[in-house]
Amino acid sequence: MLFLRRCALAGAALVLALAAVPARAVVEIPDDCKTSGFALGCQAWSWNHFTVMEAIEKTAEVGGKVIEFYPGQRLRKDQPAVTFSHNSPDAVIDQVKEQLKKYNIRAVNYGVVGLPNNEAECRKVFEFAKKMGLRSVTSEPDAAAMDIIEKLVKEFDICMAIHDHPKRDNDPNYKFWDPNYVLSLVKDRDKRMGSCADTGHWVRSGVKPIEALKILEGRVISSHLKDLNEFGPNAHDVPFGSGVSDVKAILDELKRQKFQGNISIEYEYHQENPLPEIKKCVEYVQEYGK
Numbered sequence: 001m002l003f004l005r006r007c008a009l010a011g012a013a014l015v016l017a018l019a020a021v022p023a024r025a026v027v028e029i030p031d032d033c034k035t036s037g038f039a040l041g042c043q044a045w046s047w048n049h050f051t052v053m054e055a056i057e058k059t060a061e062v063g064g065k066v067i068e069f070y071p072g073q074r075l076r077k078d079q080p081a082v083t084f085s086h087n088s089p090d091a092v093i094d095q096v097k098e099q100l101k102k103y104n105i106r107a108v109n110y111g112v113v114g115l116p117n118n119e120a121e122c123r124k125v126f127e128f129a130k131k132m133g134l135r136s137v138t139s140e141p142d143a144a145a146m147d148i149i150e151k152l153v154k155e156f157d158i159c160m161a162i163h164d165h166p167k168r169d170n171d172p173n174y175k176f177w178d179p180n181y182v183l184s185l186v187k188d189r190d191k192r193m194g195s196c197a198d199t200g201h202w203v204r205s206g207v208k209p210i211e212a213l214k215i216l217e218g219r220v221i222s223s224h225l226k227d228l229n230e231f232g233p234n235a236h237d238v239p240f241g242s243g244v245s246d247v248k249a250i251l252d253e254l255k256r257q258k259f260q261g262n263i264s265i266e267y268e269y270h271q272e273n274p275l276p277e278i279k280k281c282v283e284y285v286q287e288y289g290k
Helices: 001-021 052-062 089-105 118-130 143-156 179-186 201-204 207-215 245-258 277-289
Strands: 039-043 068-070 073-076 077-086 107-110 136-139 159-163 193-198 222-227 262-265
Touching: 001 262, 039 052, 039 107, 039 277, 052 068, 052 073, 052 277, 068 262, 073 089, 073 118, 073 201, 077 089, 077 159, 077 179, 089 107, 089 118, 089 143, 107 179, 107 262, 118 143, 136 222, 143 159, 143 193, 159 179, 159 222, 179 207, 193 201, 193 207, 201 207, 201 222, 222 245, 262 277
Parallel strands: 039 068, 039 262, 068 107, 107 136, 136 159, 159 193, 193 222, 222 262
Antiparallel strands: 073 077
């Protein structure tokens, strides 16, 4: 009788212990990939006038430690017809992995990529992300696909971050610019679903980045960090600390939120040769940590 009672108590304790176990944590980016506490690098779109191989090399040259790829970039100069995406064969993926290893750059994210209301198509993206060892994928997904996306996030243990482009006056159905709308899509879902905080596009939409980050607290998966010369739709990128975005306050807020994702410098100005200005952005974050 005593034995049965002890078994019952042990079983109850086990149930309580299992109930206390949190959902699986998101993939962590190693500390050696961080600058001033942030996993800082480039969104490969900054180098869209160049190839994937050059984007990796140039990210290393400016002092970045991580990279976020986008679908469709040309692979290399000597293979001009070959592009890199979630549809790439293993032979192409292996070339990219070799280049990452050569320059000691870690791939952490991929996007902006479509996630339609089609599990087979979404699955291709997550399978690619797993193969590349990514932490997250960035998307402006079909809102009807959120159940599918949540299923895949759990299955692959990979985050999904909703990106924001600027507000569209001629398209009131486009809502991703609004942090409240992004929050409404993820707030009752897996914690690995959240926002890719594109601070520049918020500024172009008249949204203050600090206010948006506070709205999305606990759901900021990654960031496309930009500093712009002015508030408004025609603003352009400038080196961190020289514009109106208040990059220091953004970094302070991310630090306060214990942000663990990647910061991608996405520089969309002077793209024929953005390296000097991107390097200044990296140096700003390096100085921030001193």
